[in-house]
Amino acid sequence: MPQPQSRRRCIFSSYRRRLLLAILMPALFLAACADNSASMLTGRGPAAAQINTLWWIMFVVGAIVYLLVMGYLLLALFRRRGDRRGDDDEEEASEPDEGTGIVIWGGAVIPAIILAGIYGATVFTLSALKEPEIPEDLTIEVTGNQFWWDVNYPELGIRTANEIHIPVGQPVAVKLTSEDVIHSFWVPELHGKLDLIPGQVTEFWLEASEPDTYLGECAEFCGVQHAKMQFLVIAQDDEEFLQWVEQQQQPAPEPTDPMIQQGQQIFLGSSCVYCHTVEGTNATGELGPDLTHLASRSTLAAGTIPNNRGNLGGWIVAPQSIKPGSLMPPTQLTGPDLQALLDYLETLE
């Protein structure tokens, strides 16, 4: 996992929350700050923030209930028991009905009231999340594949992979489906997850409140490399986003440098073209990610390694040692051919 932008956050940011958590996890909460975590509790999109509110309500209620029940248990175990000592149990047997009232009130009536309240909060949150505050005017189609994400902006004519750029502060509609098995789309800092199911399209929306790079993960077990099926959501302000759109709408530049031309020939003459597309060339394979703007992306192999020359070369030659079980086959190339190919791929910005 590369570090797109250095940032430091702590899931338990406020003092109040730390205090609450400290009740339950005395030894652990200190260590709960992490670089680059994908904590759902940061709530950096309106949806995640809404869900966070629900969580904190339930946490406070749950913590109080837990503490009260445990208090009752401790009292039950260790309270002083006046003169009822000794082994004369038979004489001292309690009334079978003793305590039934506590069972009914403490076990049924009060829980029913609390649970109805939590249910109300649930329904309220569900209702609040059903659509964003302003309608989306951008649709992104994400298709799951073993083990990478195909990302398509139908209105903008952009196709990319494993990286979703969105304008900050605006909701975008996300339509999900799968080419093969069931996957699940999860950007913990922005929203809950939604499955990608073959033969169906599921739909929700995504919005980031601040510009940043957010980690996305596959959350439904989808095969051997489920663990390394990640993606990035890059929220940019309008200007940057439009710049990115413009750049992505360009077809791949036709190389002029002979070294790079040679690299292009190697690419087009190899098995790469069976699976990959580069707009503006004869490479139109669709089994693997679109490479038209490969060099503009920050990771390779669905978030497995940072995108740099060394990693790219390694990935082409020996993908199975980087991500065993990935569907990308190794490619045999001589040293100079590989260098030329990398030169070419680096121009695909």
Next chain:
Amino acid sequence: MTSTASQPTDAAPSVPEHMSNLKVRASDRPWDQLTTAEKLEQVWADPPGVIGWFKALQNDRIGVRIMSTAFLFFVAGGINALLMRVQLAEAESTFLTAQRYNELFTMHGSTMMYLFAVPMMEGFAILILPLILGNREMPFPRLGVFSWFTFLLGGLLFYSSFIAGAVPDTGWFAYAPLSGPEYSPGIAMDYWLLALGVAEVAAIAAGVEIILAILRMRAPGMSLSRMPIYAWAMLVMAFSILFAFTPLIVGSLLLELDRRIGTQFFNPQAGGSPVLWQHIFWIFGHPEVYLQFIPATGIVSMVVPIFSRRSLAGYTWVVIALVATGFLSFGLWVHHMFTVGLPQISMTFFAAAGMMIGIPAGIQIFAWITTIFTGRPVFKVPFLFVIGFLITFVLGGITGIMVSAVPFDWQVHDSYFVVAHFHYVLIGGVTFPIFAGIYHWAPKFTGRLLDERLGKLHFWLYFIGFNVAFFPMHISGFLGMPRRVYTYQEEMGLDIYNLISTIGAFVLALGVAVFISNWFYSRRNGRPAGDNPWNGDTLEWATTSPPANYGFARLPIVHSRYPLWEQVSSSGEVDIFEEDHEPGDTTNTERLLQAMSEWPLRWRAALITGAVDGEPVEIFRVSGPSIWPAVAGVALVTVFGSEVFALHWLTILGLLVFAAALVGWHWPNQLPYTDEEREFEEKYNIPVRPNGSLTIGRWGMALAILLLGIALSSFLFSYFYIRLENPIWPPENLPLPELVRPAIATALMLLAGAVTWWSVNNVHKGNLGRMRLGLMLVFLLGAGALGIMIWEYLQLPFTWQLNAYASIFWAIGGYMLLLLLVALGMNLFVQVWAWQGLYTELDNAAVQNSALFVYGVIAFWIISFGILYLAPRFT
């Protein structure tokens, strides 16, 4: 299950045949010189020797076998978990490959869910229920033997995938299409489907037995309102097993058909739906969790009062909670599917049910704590485990309510938060009570107490290790760690939590190791327990430790919920043999039980009692040792096992042996109905059934029909679900199904039903000739219907491979014809015996039971073919 009548004890003059070579414990004195107790001991003894080991069927022996097998799988599943924890202890670890890790979590989950928790609870029940209920045996001891063999061999078959190098790797939930033919070629998933499928059959078999034991074999006077909570819990669990495991078996069958013969149930390209698998799986999978937890609460409700030295507070409310939990658990399955994209209106059903489940849980927790509060707790090891249970389970319960809040679930679903939650519920909520139960009841069956100091060490290691291992997982989930990942990147900041978890897991494992050593140490050196080491209130504590083969020579009478505490005679001694009346009187029931302790001594007699009030209904013969249940078990596992390797000839051979074993199992071995029986009946006004109980047979058959009905519902659910996925029905311009042939066949079936009724009516009138004639007519009519429908299916313009509609059309039709075939087979055997003159006006359980089955098949026939042939016309 049909007729329990048969049993190979012989009507030989002195010693029953199966024990003629028995090494008599009371020396080799001839039969007539033995005391009554010794005679009973012999009648109820398992046969000796190697063959005898396969025949043995006593409930304590079978219970212990099932429990130890389940415990072995628990250890195996635990080893899988430890390997996984080593891999996750640091970021980017290379201890295991991705593939190996995926195999291990699949094996871990599947082992714990299918091969440990449920069998463990069933083994527990088979072991202790007869004693707790105050009767002598389980109703179908042979079914218990069958259940154990299928469970053991099915589990071993499952683990043999390691040897074959084809370990299942798609998780314990095996989501299609990942588990389907395209994405899981090879035999790994066949192992999962078939080996676990056969273990599920074992679970259902034991479930049927448990239901009947609780409903029909209690001590006289033990009405439902006096039944120990443990029995209530097991009753709810056993019913849940029928309703949960049956859909899973059907689902597994559909998936296996997709994999093997090219049906299209879960293939979206051909009108199938991968989400259908999720529905079927979770209709099983959610209750599965509760049917582990419910018996665990049953154990807790037995341990808490004894160690608090008072009766359980709010007995009735705990029963209410158990029943409510059982029903609600079937309304929760979509909890696991909140992220598949469902309409909001559907969410309300499941979110509301999810909240409601908190109420029965609350009732039980308050009942236990209140019991402790108003009692005087004694801190022995079983009680410590109960306290550990309360501390951990309440936390898991609260996070459970949280995950039924749909939007929050979207976040934590399939994250480590959920892993933490369900381990709190399953380790905290299930294994703590299991250990409590073992420490509590082991002395009854070994005669020795488990060592207290080692037990305390076990508890503290287990409790601390558990919390250290699983509490941090809440946090790693929040930090974005998804489930089922073999590794994670260092930058995610997850290392510290995972390292702590791993350390905790090893402490937990150390606790289990201490338990194992305690077990073997205490078997030799433990303090002798005596009959009632904890001053318990229920009937099992009234027997010797270990109990005699027959449990109770004289069955107890119950007139209190806490018989050993409250049924005290005027002289201050516990008296469980008298009803609640003035001293000096004797009632008919007392005289009956007194007489029954001395007669019959030639066959294994047990008492059937009323389902509601527990009053004596009849005395019947429990079936005795037989090799056939073991053969049937081995044959059934062979059938499933050979299918893994597609060795169809072996499958067929296995099926033949299985069918032969079933016949041998139920082969009638009539005892003569002598004057002794008649005299006893008249004297005590109770029917005596030396050839098996009609009641038990009828209830068993009713449960079997219920099972088949649940299976049919699962097929029909699939039909309508696939219907919804296809806008046009039948799809792809298939013609509407033709009505002529099915109409004729249905008419034949209805006629067969009428004739069946006529024939049973005649047997009641003693007109045996007409009964035989009727049976034969039924056979001919049924065979005619079968032939017509086979012809019909051969004429269909499509095979099962065309699309999902075609697949389900063939599947339901095939299921119906299979049922009809079974009915015909049953009819055939009954007929053979009928023509041999086996049945009489009074003794004809098999005739009546097979008639019941025929009615069931006809009802199913009308529903399923009605839907298959008529439903497409109405859309």
Next chain:
Amino acid sequence: MTTTSADANDRAKRALVLSVLIGPLGWGVFFLVGYLIAEAACQTRILHNSVAGLNLVVVVVLGLALLALLVTGGGAIWNYRRWRERAWNGIRGDRKTEDLATFFALVSMALNVLFALAIVLTALGMLFLEPCQWT
């Protein structure tokens, strides 16, 4: 043992057990039928008109809920009466739920109330949601 009074006794006992099932089954039928109607309607786009500002699916399911509430509520009241009769007039004190009829009346009553609550919660939730909004 097959006198008519014994038969009547049997019937009474069977009625006791069946009365327990009113609540769970009332809820269960509502739950299954309601859920299947909702799912089917949302998949096939039938029942999509709105009545009084409510989607027709919701109206149908609410109607079903009302029916189920009548059953469970009625069951609760009926069993409450049976329970009160037994508990106050018959056996007194801590032994009262050991009596079968009292026991079953209480169990049935509580289950009816519990499942009525489940139906109410489900129905209330529907009023605030967009029924066929996916996710």
